[in-house]
Amino acid sequence: MTVADVLLLALGAIAVGSGALVVTSTHLVRSGFYLVVSLGAIAGLYLVLGAELVAWVQVLVYVGAVVVLLLFAVMLTRAPIGPSADLDRPALPAAVIGAGVGLGLTALFVDAFRWTRFPSPDPGTAERLGEQIFGAWVLPFEVLSILLLSALVGAIVLSRPDIGARKAEDA
Amino acid sequence: MHVVIPYVVGALLFALGVYGVLRRRNAILVLMAVELMLNAVNLILVTADVSVRAVLPGTGGVFALFVIVLAAAEVGVGLAIVLQFYRMRRIVVVDEVRLDTDEERVAG
Amino acid sequence: MPLWLDLLIRVAAVMAGFLVLPLVIGQAEHKVMAHMQGRVGPMYAGAFHGWAQLIADGVKFVQKEDITPRDADRTVFRLAPIVALFPYLVVILTIPLGPGLVAQSLDIGLFLVLAVLGIGVVAVLMSAWASANKYSLLGGVRGAAQLLAYELPLVLAAASVAMAAGTLSLPGIVEAWRPWWLIWQAPAAFIFFIAGLAEIRRPPFDMPIADSELVFGYMTEYTGLRFAFFLLAEYVGIVVIAALTTVLFLGGWHGPFEEQLGWLWTLLKIFALSFVIIWFRVSYPRLREDQLQRLCWLILVPLALAQLVLTAAVKSLL
Amino acid sequence: MSENGDRIAPGKGLLDGLAVTFKTMTRRSTTQQYPDVEPDLPPRSRGVIALLEENCTVCMLCARECPDWCIYIDSHKEEVVVPGAARARQRNVLDKFDIDFSLCMYCGICIEVCPFDALHWTPEFEYAETDVLSLLHDKDRLGDWMRTVPPPPAHDVLGEPSKEEATAARKAAGPGAATAAKTARPAGVRATPPTSDPGSPSAPPASAKEPER
Structure with a gap:
């Protein structure tokens, strides 16, 4: 057990624990806050794994934007303080499928990697990652930017009632 | 470092995401569970960078970045749909979404 | 120097800066604002022109009752000020103060x-x-809408200067800086500063805490030390x-x-x-909510994009 | 800013705003450091009401006119034997004269209506109490305020002379000169200070402008 291992274990425990709270909490908004903790812990895992840039992008995009959008949506729809009764379906089928997936994947990974050690990667990968993205992966990158643009337009069209209404009148 | 730890963490997070998607009735909570699954995949991609010898080093990180961008787009459009739906029906419960088109015409 | 001593000194220096600078700024705000409004501001605490006013305020905040509303979500309510700080x-x-004078130099700072x-x-x-x-x-x-919106021009303006310097490290950017960048990067500086003002919710972008219509926005229910934390966060934000x-x-x-006075120049500029x-x-005066979003999306974001294009053009010409 | 008609350069309003605040900052502030430095009160400041007891005839006008009914007066009649007179005269003696300053709204009507100048404004204002009942000032306390009453301010040099003064001047000048004196005086006053003006013999000294403290 090295320092990195202890960090991985601790952060992993936080990530999984708060992730479990995300999907089981009966407090609507609180599960959003647990998601923040979980994603933050995953960012910490990225740091330990030497993917510094990915970690900060994770914080910037997920914690700073995605979760805030989710919380925003929760608060715009309904956000009672305290538990809500009607959040869940019966637990059993979901639990069975979830446990199956979890056990299966875990068994797969444990079987594949056992308790082997790998050398820690050297940190500071912003340059390397940049060369990768704009070298080998430049086409997917451009495709992604088009996807982002279309998602932007789509979100605006969906959320602007005036645009939708005009379409409905035309049809 | 023992890479099996982040791998197992990723597997467990993915399982939790699956459980959440199947269990939750609130559309926004379903989206949160989907985020958990995406993050599990990201974690596994980044861990693969350390453990799997690839032709291009750092490919897992690049893929993780791509997935993060995809997730941002997905959440943007998904929440737009959910909010639009809430504006029309005042509910965000996925079980109660009526799929018959007659009602759609009345409400829309 | 052993590692732990080095670490201790760095942490102590950062904590000192974290606690002293906001107090100085807060006191300056009291006095400057007063004189700009034809008043004199605090005069009593500490005898000389009220220099100890904020310390007295701190003592007062500590003495106040720590109230959590009955219907509040207690844990979240109590955690929020710490998360803000x-x-x-x-x-x-x-943040680098001088050449080599930084608590933690990072490649992608x-x-x-x-x-x-x-x-x-x-x-928030x-x-x-x-x-x-x-x-x-x-x-x-x-506040969430404002912060999400203004994050975009903030990041774009920062990207412009990072592109110009060719590095993401803060000391690296300062080293690469040349005086003529003041003109070249002026729009980016303007955008960054304005968006930064909005990010820390300072007037004229204080719509989230607009005290004449929302009491005190998201800080309404806070008292005592927790409220002081929010205030401290605001001044550290400045x-x-x-x-x-x-x-x-x-x-x-x-x-x-x-070489010798670098830290002084940084502090003076700050x-x-x-x-x-x-x-x-x-x-x-405070911007209205729609004006606030309009300023961001119709002025700052296009300007920031134009600045990015300009930066790239000049950079490729050089 | 520039919505209607003439367009100003964009951003000029923003710069003007900054200039205004910056200019104000460089100027000295006019703040009065009150508890340390006594405030410079204007004449006729309405602080508290003083009672000159010997002027009071218990006519009750003040108590009746008071909109807040905050003046309480009690009195009794007394026989005064005047030597040489056929019968003893009756006189009102003041027993109680209270003003409740927790009710008073400082309208000054009581002072205006008093026919014998028994009530006066004084600029003294530091009589706050911790108990609201202590704001009821009795006649001794009201009388005590008399020492803070400033001498009346000098007449406005440009104002019309009072009726009494005008009559006195007319009498002094003799019949026939009445109209001349009335029209000529304001012009003469502008040239000379009021004390040397023969038309106003009762003008107070110049120092009376400053309220005494």
Whole structure:
């Protein structure tokens, strides 16, 4: 057990624990806050794994934007303080499928990697990652930017009632 | 470092995401569970960078970045749909979404 | 020097800066604002022109009753001020004062700074929702919308200067800085400063805490020390935004005798920018919510994109 | 700013705003450091009401006119034997004269209506109490305020002379000169200070402008 291992274990425990709270909490908004903790812990895992840039992008995009959008949506729809009764379906089928997936994947990974050690990667990968993205992966990158643009337009069209209404009148 | 730890963490997070998607009735909570699954995949991609010898080093990180961008787009459009739906029906419960088109015409 | 001593000194220095600079800025705000309004401001605490006013305020805040509303979500409510304060502490770690004078030099420091500043939104939403108060919720939703929107021009403007310097490290950007960048990067500096003002919710961008209509926005229900934490976060925010603008756009420690007096130049520039922030507060009325979003999406974001194009063009010409 | 008609350069309003606040900052502030420095009160400041007891005839006008009914007066009649007179005269003696300053709204009507100048404004204002009942000032306390009443301010040099003064001047000048004196005086006053003006013999000294403290 090295320092990195202890960090991985601790952060992993936080990530999984708060992730479990995300999907089981009966407090609507609180599960959003647990998601923040979980994603933050995953960012910490990225740091330990030497993917510094990915970690900060994770914080910037997920914690700073995605979760805030989710919380925003929760608060715009309904956000009672305290538990809500009607959040869940019966637990059993979901639990069975979830446990199956979890056990299966875990068994797969444990079987594949056992308790082997790998050398820690050297940190500071912003340059390397940049060369990768704009070298080998430049086409997917451009495709992604088009996807982002279309998602932007789509979100605006969906959320602007005036645009939708005009379409409905035309049809 | 023992890479099996982040791998197992990723597997467990993915399982939790699956459980959440199947269990939750609130559309926004379903989206949160989907985020958990995406993050599990990201974690596994980044861990693969350390453990799997690839032709291009750092490919897992690049893929993780791509997935993060995809997730941002997905959440943007998904929440737009959910909010639009809430504006029309005042509910965000996925079980109660009526799929018959007659009602759609009345409400829309 | 052993590692732990080095670490201890760095942490102590950052904590000192974290606690002293906001007090200085806060006192300056009291006095500058007073004189700009034809008053004299605090005069009694500490005998000489009320220099100890903020210390007295601190003592007062500690003595106040710590109230949590009955319907509030207690844990979230109590955590929110700490979450609000935490990102700024991390940011201060990475700000270089002089050549080699930085608590933690990082290869991608700029990225860390921008990412961590984004966490502040979560604190706003936490305090807003957990207060069980409709004014708080309104203020929080406004605040979240504002912070999300202004994050975009902030990041774009920072990207412009990072592109110009060819590095993401904050000391690296200062080293690459040349005086003519003041003109080349002027629009980016302007955008960054304005968006930064909006990020720390300072007037004229204080719509989320608009006290004449929302009581005090998401801080309405807070009392005593927790409220003081929010106030401290606001003043640390001024320091952080002024310091980041200094480091990114005004050349940080560059100035005469920069080898010896670099830290002084940085501090001077930070204080000058803080003065401008206070000056704006006194001079301008609050922007309405729609004007606020319009300014961001119709002026700042296109300007920032144009600046990116300009930066790329000049960079490729050189 | 520039919505209607003439367009100003964009951003000029923003710069003007900054200039205004900056200019104000460089100027000295006019703040009065009140508890340390006594405030410079204007003449006829309405602080508290003083009672000159010997002028009071218990006519009750003040108590009746008071909109808040905050003046309480009690009195009894007394026989005064005047030597040489056929019968003893009756006189009102003041027993109680209270003003409740927790009710008073400082309208000054009581002072205006008093026919014998028994009530006066004084600029003294530091009589706050921790108990609201202590704001009821009795006649001794009201009488005590008399020492803080400033001498009346000098007449406005440009104002019309009072009726009494005008009559006195007319009498002094003799019949026939009445109209001349009335029209000529304001012009003469502008040239000379009021004390040397023969038309106003009762003008107070110049120092009376400053309220005494």
